[in-house]
Amino acid sequence: MNYKIEWTYETKRKHRTNLYTDYLSLNEAITFADDFVQTGRAKELSIFSEDGGSWTLKELKKFRDIVKDEPHDVIAYFDGGYQKDTRIAGFGVVIYYTQSGNQYRIRMNERVEGLTSNNEAEYAACLFLVNLLEENEIIKQKVKIKGDSQVVLNQLAGEWPCYEAEFTTWLDKIENKLKECQITPKYEPVSRKENNEADKLATQAINGVEIKSKMKLNGEADENE
Incomplete structure (x- = not known):
């Protein structure tokens, strides 16, 4: 807030x-x-x-x-990538927040199969982000959600319509999870350059490099990559 x-x-x-x-x-x-x-x-x-x-x-x-002991001032980035020849997708998420007077950063990615396009990977990556917020007990508050997919963020914000049934299903999953977690999202499309951290994580996931990191920005990492 x-x-x-x-x-x-x-x-x-x-x-x-x-x-x-x-x-x-x-x-x-x-x-x-x-x-x-x-x-x-x-x-x-x-x-x-x-x-x-x-x-x-x-x-x-x-x-x-x-x-003060609860996560707040949350800014979250997501990106989804897709490799056509292998049909492998990768998700990348970066979450910044403040807790107990300290600033933290979570970086995580995931490699998945079964998706059909880069667009679908973007929707799935956004859902991956929301699930990650819940796993880290970042709930019942406002969260800035940033990404370089104009389509996904503008559709979630209600600014653009969605005509594809398969994508509507993803939007419903994201919105239902946000509602369940009592998260009020503020969607902010950003340039690919500004979303570089999440983009790199998605690419690493496609290439089989797993990243799971939680770091106190003014201290040592709690978990190593």
């Missing part, structure tokens, strides 16, 4: 204007709000979450203490 700060700024001569920030992560919102208050120029400061909730700075700090 992200948060936006709104406040009235007062100059030394008592002139006032209303200001607001972009949406920020939980920790960023608290850091900036604290700083604004400490200047002594911020009046009537309020914080609003993306779900329409309204918070005081004190309430948001209390909420942070409650959720």
Whole structure:
């Protein structure tokens, strides 16, 4: 969940204007709000979450203490690859999140058979991502889901129609799993370059290189590749 700060700024001569920030992560919102208050120029400061909730700075700090030991500020990337001559597909997933004040990264891939196209591999990779979120108890929250498949993400967002029955089945599986996990997705198509990490993992899976890694970004890996 992200948060936006709104406040009235007062100059030394008592002139006032209303200001607001972009949406920020939980920790960023608290850091900036604290700083604004400490200047002594911020009046009537309020914080609003993306779900329409309204918070005081004190309430948001209390909420942070409650959720600090749960994964939050989650950004997840996925990619699916397909090799026509061998009919082998590969999935690549990268998940970034914060927990107990530390930042973590999960990198995982999977090699599968039985799919029929690169498009189907993209749908299956997205479902693989959602299942991985559930396995790591990243549930009951908002998650940014990024990938370079415009088709899959825009169809999941309801922006583009899906006419192929086989792909509709994949969309239903993804949406049902998200609902089951109480995950509110925010879909964000990105360039292939920005999705390079997940793309590389998918390619490695096709080539038979298995990756399973969970790393604390400011420490040692909990599991080795």
